[in-house]
Amino acid sequence: MSLLRTEGLSKVFGGVHAVQALEFAIEPGAVYSIIGPNGAGKTTLLNLLTGIYRPSAGRIWFDERELTGLATHQFAAAGIGRTFQNLQIFFNMSALENVMTGRYLHERCGLAAALLRFPSLARAERSCRAEARELLCAVGLEQYADAASESMPYGALKRLEIARALAARPRLLLLDEPAAGLNATETQEIVRLIERLAARGLTVVLVEHNMRLVMGVSDRVLVLDYGHKLAEGDADSVRRDARVIEAYLGAEARNA
Amino acid sequence: MSPRIRTARTGGMLALAAVIALLPLALVNNYFYDVAILVGLNAIVCVGLNLLIGYAGQISLGHAGFFGLGAYGSAILTARYGWPPLAALAAATAGVALLAYLVGRPILRLKGHYLAMATLGLGVIISIVAANEDRYTGGPDGMSVPPLALFGHALTGEKIWYAIVGGLLLAVVWLTLNLIESPRGRALRALHGSEVAAEVIGIDSVRQKALVFVLSAVFAALAGALTAHYSGFITPGQVTFLHSIELVTMVVFGGMASTFGAVVGAAVLTTLPQLLAVLKDYEMVVYGAVMMLTMIFIPRGLVPTLAARFARKDPR
Numbered sequence: 001m002s003l004l005r006t007e008g009l010s011k012v013f014g015g016v017h018a019v020q021a022l023e024f025a026i027e028p029g030a031v032y033s034i035i036g037p038n039g040a041g042k043t044t045l046l047n048l049l050t051g052i053y054r055p056s057a058g059r060i061w062f063d064e065r066e067l068t069g070l071a072t073h074q075f076a077a078a079g080i081g082r083t084f085q086n087l088q089i090f091f092n093m094s095a096l097e098n099v100m101t102g103r104y105l106h107e108r109c110g111l112a113a114a115l116l117r118f119p120s121l122a123r124a125e126r127s128c129r130a131e132a133r134e135l136l137c138a139v140g141l142e143q144y145a146d147a148a149s150e151s152m153p154y155g156a157l158k159r160l161e162i163a164r165a166l167a168a169r170p171r172l173l174l175l176d177e178p179a180a181g182l183n184a185t186e187t188q189e190i191v192r193l194i195e196r197l198a199a200r201g202l203t204v205v206l207v208e209h210n211m212r213l214v215m216g217v218s219d220r221v222l223v224l225d226y227g228h229k230l231a232e233g234d235a236d237s238v239r240r241d242a243r244v245i246e247a248y249l250g251a252e253a254r255n256a
Numbered sequence: 257m258s259p260r261i262r263t264a265r266t267g268g269m270l271a272l273a274a275v276i277a278l279l280p281l282a283l284v285n286n287y288f289y290d291v292a293i294l295v296g297l298n299a300i301v302c303v304g305l306n307l308l309i310g311y312a313g314q315i316s317l318g319h320a321g322f323f324g325l326g327a328y329g330s331a332i333l334t335a336r337y338g339w340p341p342l343a344a345l346a347a348a349t350a351g352v353a354l355l356a357y358l359v360g361r362p363i364l365r366l367k368g369h370y371l372a373m374a375t376l377g378l379g380v381i382i383s384i385v386a387a388n389e390d391r392y393t394g395g396p397d398g399m400s401v402p403p404l405a406l407f408g409h410a411l412t413g414e415k416i417w418y419a420i421v422g423g424l425l426l427a428v429v430w431l432t433l434n435l436i437e438s439p440r441g442r443a444l445r446a447l448h449g450s451e452v453a454a455e456v457i458g459i460d461s462v463r464q465k466a467l468v469f470v471l472s473a474v475f476a477a478l479a480g481a482l483t484a485h486y487s488g489f490i491t492p493g494q495v496t497f498l499h500s501i502e503l504v505t506m507v508v509f510g511g512m513a514s515t516f517g518a519v520v521g522a523a524v525l526t527t528l529p530q531l532l533a534v535l536k537d538y539e540m541v542v543y544g545a546v547m548m549l550t551m552i553f554i555p556r557g558l559v560p561t562l563a564a565r566f567a568r569k570d571p572r
Contacts, residue, residue, distance in 0.1 A: 050456055051455075052452060052455070052456075071455075071460070072452075072455035072456055073455050073456075073458050073459055073460045073461070075456075076455070076456055076457055076458035077458050081456065081457070082456050084452075084453065088450040088452055088453035089449065089450065089453070090445065090446050090448075090449025090450060090453065090454075091449055092445055092448055092449045092513065093442070093445055093446075093449060097442060097445075100439075100442060101439075101442040101443065101445075101446045101454075101457065102457050103439070104439055104442070104443055104446075104457050104458050104459055105457070105458035107439040108439070109438060109439050109440060111440065111467065113438075114434060114435050114438035114439070114440045114441065115431045115434055115435050116431070116434065117434040117437075117438070121438060125437075125438070125439075128439070161453075164453075164457065165456075165457070167457075168457050168458060
């Protein structure tokens with residue numbers, strides 16, 4: 001049974017069909033990559049899958065529950081987390097606080113408890129802090145725990161976003177170009193991180209331009225072109241697909 | 257950061273308590289007490305407004321409206337309907353909370369300039385009602401307000417009021433510091449940092465904004481009602497748009513996202529026009545100049561800028 005599936009998913013922006021009648025299903029535990037040329041609709045699709053955009057038509061099912069039309073925070077509560085292509089860090093907080101904020105769904109507290117700082121809240125805060133530290137270690141940012149996020153380098157912020165998303169304990173994690181702007185070493189670290197997450201059974205959706213990264217870690221690849229599904233399959237079959245080579249991979253695929 | 261924040265919080269609370277406790281030594285006459293009480297009342301409004309502006313990153317140009325509703329609400333219930341002052345104060349504050357919620361839900365969907373205009377409109381409506389419904393409010397002349405009473409004893413006199421306002425300010429600051437360091441407070445700060453990122457980790461942004469809007473309106477209404485009972489008189493002048501701007505200036509000057517900054521901002525900008533009595537006619541010019549100079553030279557506000565400077569000198 002698939003973890004996420006869509007039916008006829010479409011998004012129209014003033015006559016432009018950013019995503020058209022898209023149908024696909026993501027199996028639990030898979031690393032599912034979405035590739036395509038610039039403007040193919042990849043980020044639009046992620047925005048649809050997190051409720052940031054409402055679909056013009058079509059439906060979204062997550063774990064056999066329909067999420068179509070719900071608000072973004074309800075997609076999050078259902079178990080979908082994401083990172084952003086252009087960083088969306090809480091720059092008014094430390095790295096640790098960013099990750100602690102990610103635990104929001106699991107740290108619900110009443111207004112009275114917050115205002116009067118009930119002892120139970122103080123205890124929950126301590127464990128939240130400890131868990132956030134562990135997550136920072138898991139993505140290799142332990143040295144930045146107390147740093148102001150605005151003082152951190154770009155590559156570290158990319159991983160901070162992943163740690164914050166993981167803090168919500170999602171069942172599906174959407175990564176929007178996690179390696180964009182990173183050097184080769186940093187990209188390798190991201191690859192290893194994705195592999196570790198996948199090994200722990202987390203379902204990952206990866207939107208990425210770096211073909212070597214995509215082909216290396218993906219169980220399945222969806223190729224978009226002008227909002228259409230051009231091809232879908234495992235990395236090898238997509239790599240060999242004539243339409244994909246023509247539309248997108250081009251020279252890069254022939255060189256590979 | 258955690259141990260440092262905790263000491264900053266405890267240290268700040270102790271410092272504020274010490275200032276409130278020791279200040280009477282310097283308050284040589286009732287006029288000084290009067291200014292100190294006004295500082296405290298404004299500080300209560302600013303601490304709440306700072307939650308909204310400084311922490312949650314939302315703007316309100318209508319907070320004098322909530323201040324005025326608290327003041328007039330409590331004044332009308334006591335003077336016209338004979339309610340006991342404490343009950344009137346509580347009812348007025350609760351009414352403002354309800355109104356802020358009902359108005360806040362739709363307008364907090366707006367962002368930036370649109371939210372500024374919506375809150376501005378709300379404040380203007382309230383001030384027009386205060387000036388024109390003279391059957392209830394006394395119109396432009398204002399109305400007199402019975403004193404606060406506890407168990408039948410009227411609370412009058414600057415020293416008693418100093419204690420009341422000082423204690424209340426301490427309580428408000430403590431509650432606010434607690435809130436900021438809680439998951440709910442982080443949710444508010446997250447809205448300021450990145451609203452879309454806050455939503456994708458499960459924060460219902462409209463609900464959280466409405467909550468902080470209500471809380472800041474309640475602080476303003478409470479301070480408004482107390483101001484009315486303390487001074488015994490209320491005029492529409494305290495409800496105007498200009499007063500809203502004064503409050504925002506206090507928050508920005510003291511330091512956004514700094515609770516103690518809000519207190520310092522209220523203290524400096526409430527005292528300044530009193531000290532420079534010559535400038536009384538140019539009060540708004542002074543506020544405008546303070547706002548401009550703050551934005552140019554200390555955009556983070558007085559207290560955060562000073563705190564950063566001391567932290568840098570500190571050879572950790």
